Amino acid sequence: MNSNSAASAATNTTQITTAGFDQQAQYLFHSSAAWVQTHWLQILIAVAIGAVIYLILRGLRGWGAKLARRNTDTTGWTTIIGKAIGKTTNFFMLMTAIKLVVGYSYAPTVVQTTVTFLFTVAAVFQAAIWAREVILGFIVHRTEAGEHGETLGSAMSIIRLLVSFALFAIALIVVLDNLNVDVTGLVAGLGVGGIAIGLAAQGIFADLFAALSIIFDRPxxxxxxxxxxxxxxxxxxxxxxxxxxxxxxxxxxxxxxxxxxxxxxxxxxHRVHRRGSFAVGVIYQTPPEVCAKIPDMLKEIVERHDCTFVRCGFTGFGASSLDFEVIFDSDGPDYAQFYERRTAIGIDILKKFNDDGIDIAYPTQMTFAAGPDGKPVDPAGSAVVRES
CATH class of the missing domain: 2.30.30.60 (SH3 type barrels.)
Structure with a gap:
């Protein structure tokens, strides 16, 4: 008894659904027929206008494709926009023309509702296609400008998949929302799924986004x-x-x-210069007036070798020397050039000090002889000195 009741209920549900569909189809047909009979002149004018609009849109699509092919800069913005226009679909162009026809010729409500829904679907997915082409073209543009083509070739398939999935998922949600479908659960499901995928492949995505950061930020x-x-x-x-x-x-x-x-x-x-320095120590017996001339002497040597003099001065009293330091810059990032200039400056400093009789200090010890009472003795008329 229960089985027969369930079967009967299922049969009735199927009949009701089929009957409702047939009724709606008949209503749509009769409404459209009545509309055509009463507004045939407006419909003809609107169809002519729609056909012109459709041809204009086809012409724009062809112009965009030619613009992309003729431009020698394959990654320029002109090429990117041309490719995006060239991706305009026939369905979008057709629905745009039909939408204008229906709006001008006072179509019945059921016809307008159907056309509006189809136009919304066409417009939303067409916008997703245009956005995908512009985003991917922008990525290629930035990559080619930064000479990262090899990196882009490795990452482009993943980037294309991620961009396409994100844009068409948004388009689907917008379409369902226009159908008055509750998309809260779908959005939550996509969010949870995205989090799960992100956690499972967080290492891969971290390195991928780091590669994209290198491409775009160009450190x-x-x-x-x-x-x-x-x-x-x-x-x-x-x-x-x-x-x-x-x-x-x-x-x-x-x-x-x-x-x-x-x-x-x-x-x-990206250096604007390379900085070098020399620490030079002279012996304590060097006269003060000679020490005062050393900074200008070192400055002259630095400028003689096409380097920028920064500063030079006395830095302190060392254990065995009076210490000076000279700092200079070699313009440009070339390390080999900086290395050669630094070598030449160092040799020139040594030559200049030798020519002027300035002794460069080195670690020394001085030993004095003393008598039994602890006082220094000078048996040769001068202090007995031993250098080591």
Whole structure:
């Protein structure tokens, strides 16, 4: 008895659903027929206008595609906008024309509702397609400008998937919301799913976003000389997960992008100058008037070798010397040039001091002889001195 009742109820539900659908279809058909009979002139005019609008939209799509093909700069904004326009779909153009026809020719409410819904679907998904093309084109534009094409090639498939998923998920939610569907549960489900995926692949995504940060922020580029912690080297490759650095000792060092960006990085390629300094000590027997001339003497030597003099002065009384320091800058980031100039300056300082009879100090000890009473003795008429 219960089985027969359940079967009967299911049959009745199916009949009611089918009957309701047939009734709605008949109503839509009769309403449309009556509308065509009473507003045929407005419909003809609107169809003509709609056809012109459709042809204009097709012409704009073709113009955008040609603009993208003719532009020699494949990553420029003109090419990006042209490609986006070229992605305009026939469904969107058709629904735009139909929407204008229906709005002008006083269509029945049921027809207007149907057309409005279809136009909303077409417009929302078309906007998602345009946004995807612009975003991906912008990423390519920034990457090519920064010479990170190899990194982009590795990451582009993942980036395209993430951008497409995000945009079309938003488009779907907007369409469902226009159908008066409660999308709260869907949004919450997508959020929970995104969190779960993010936690499961947080290491991969962290390195991916670090690679994108390198691409967009450009703290360094391929070929740049950088230093961090105790590592000095040049960038050989910026990958999707890691960066390869050729150290000055010849070793190849590999570090994850996330760990690299967590460190303080010094980009030596972007230096405006390299700074060098010499500490020079002269013996205590050097006359004060000679010591007073040393800063100007060192300044002249520095400027003679195309370096920028910063400062020079007396720094203190050392254990065996009167200490001076000279600081100078070599313009540009070229380390080899700085190395040569520093060597030349050092040799020139040594030559100048030798020519002027200025003795450069070195560690010494002086031993004095003393008698039984502890007083110094001078058997040779002068203090007995032994240098060691």
């Amino acid at each position: 360094f580029r391929k070929g740049d000389s950088i230093s961090y912690d105790t590592t000095f080297g040049s960038i050989e490759q910026i990958g999707l997960k890691s960066t390869r650095i050729r150290s000055f000792d010849g070793e190849e060092r590999i570090i994850s992008n996330r760990n690299l960006l967590d460190k303080e990085i010094i980009n030596n390629t």
